Amino acid sequence: MVSMQDIANKAGVSRVTVSRVLSNHPSVKAETRQKVLHWVRELDYEPNLIAQSLAGNRTNIIGLLVPEIAYPFFSEIIEAIENQAFYEGYSVIICNTHRSLDKEKNILAQLRQRKVDGVIAVPVSAQHSLPAYQRLQVPAVMITKRMEGFSSVYISxxxxxxxxxxxxxxxxxxxxxxxxxxxxxxxxxxxxxxxxxxxxxxxxxxxxxxxxxxxxxxxxxxxxxxxxxxxxxxxxxxxxxxxxxxxxxxxxxxxxxxxxxxxxxxxxxxxxxxxxxxxxxxxxxxxxxPLDEIGKKSVEILLDQINNSAEPCMYELESRVIARESTIRFVQTGHKTLERAT
The missing domain is CATH 3.40.50.2300 (Response regulator)
Structure with a gap:
């Protein structure tokens, strides 16, 4: 069985540094973190997550709340969030709210009991959901909607x-x-x-x-x-x-x-x-x-808040029209050409 010391020997760092990387400690340099994570993957190391969470007060788990997992818009964002979280050493618990304030409230209570490190959410209501997120007591990032007092990633x-x-x-x-x-x-x-x-x-x-x-x-x-x-x-x-x-x-x-x-x-x-x-x-x-960017940016902001206690921020992403067959009958001269995709 591969040990933490084996990872340290391969990466040329101390066992303490490996432990800090696996617990996402903010003091580790990015280059060192990537080197350690490379050998974690290469040697197929399976850390004792329970021991790590007890030692570092971290679970390396993120809660993700969306209205409907099967809805194409959200399924693509979920994939981006899960991929980015996995790359950063986090697991994701995905939860359906079905746009129910009561269900959202109960899910947040369960995530709090599971001691997740943070939450990314499409809130049911920017106004009526606010108290439930304020009681969460861990960092949270909203996506697609703005919520007062919380980081948000969205378009106009x-x-x-x-x-x-x-x-x-x-x-x-x-x-x-x-x-x-x-x-x-x-x-x-x-x-x-x-x-x-x-x-x-x-x-x-x-x-x-x-x-x-x-x-x-x-x-x-x-x-x-x-x-x-x-x-x-x-x-x-x-x-x-x-x-x-x-x-x-x-x-x-x-x-x-x-x-x-x-x-x-x-x-x-x-x-x-x-x-x-x-x-x-x-x-x-x-x-x-920009569905992929929404997912990646929300994870980036959340981890910054988890690791560095960063202040909440509003992050508005750009959008654009992709013109395809459903509106293209003819090309009018004298008008600005829009980006066209196939």
Missing amino acids: HFDGGQQIARHFLNMGFQKIGYIGPTRESTSALKYAGFQQYLAASQISLSDVIECPAPENMNASLVCQLVKQYAANSGLHCEAYLANDDITACEAITAFRELGYAVPQDIAIAGFDNSFLAKEISPKLTALAQ
């Missing part, structure tokens, strides 16, 4: 909505609509940015098809709601912004069942740029959130 959904509106106008669309929730926190921001940018160009939304967020429901309900709206009011738009990629995919299904072709009859854009955007036919134009 308001700006994202504006970017899609700009893309639609650059493509020459005049009759424009929206599909998705309009009051839920991040959805409300993207809807407001989208609506206000169009209003500045004297364009009002022709259709607003209200749908719950897909992680709250069976995604196929979007298809039903779009067809129901079409039957009751008719579809009046050349282009629609969908709240997210799943909503866009379900809307495309509805359009086809109603006899409309995308993008020849109706164009549509999603929001997130998850793997669905590249898999569906036609490929989906989407506001690209």
Whole structure:
């Protein structure tokens, strides 16, 4: 069985240094840490985690709370967080809140009992979830939403909505609509940015098809709601912004069942740029959130707080429109060329 001393001999450091690396002690230089971790992996060393946690008051475990693990947007962020945490020597406990304040509160209590070193979370509500996170007593980083008093990694959904509106106008669309929730926190921001940018160009939304967020429901309900709206009011738009990629995919299904072709009859854009955007036919134009960067940055900030007691910070990442087949009918001259992906 490989011992801690074996790792020390191979890395050319003391046994104490190996112990400090394995417990993520902040005093170890980055170069030394990487050298030790290399030999840990090379020799397939299995540390006694229980002994380490008792000695260093660390468990090397991070709690991760998301609304729905299977939701493509969150599954990609989860993978990025888990990969980065593993690289740094941490394990991740992944928890579904299903957007329930009560469940979120209970999960946080359980994580506190398990003595996790920190938490990364998509809070159910930036306002109503606050007391539960304040009671956590370990560092926490919020992703996709800002929360007062806590580090947060996010994009501007308001700006994202504006970017899609700009893309639609650059493509020459005049009759424009929206599909998705309009009051839920991040959805409300993207809807407001989208609506206000169009209003500045004297364009009002022709259709607003209200749908719950897909992680709250069976995604196929979007298809039903779009067809129901079409039957009751008719579809009046050349282009629609969908709240997210799943909503866009379900809307495309509805359009086809109603006899409309995308993008020849109706164009549509999603929001997130998850793997669905590249898999569906036609490929989906989407506001690209930097999902991998969100995951990596949240781990980086959390470990800085765990190891160095860093102050909470707000970290806003950039987003951009990736134009694909679902909105590209023709190229208008005189307009700025947007990044295009296949």
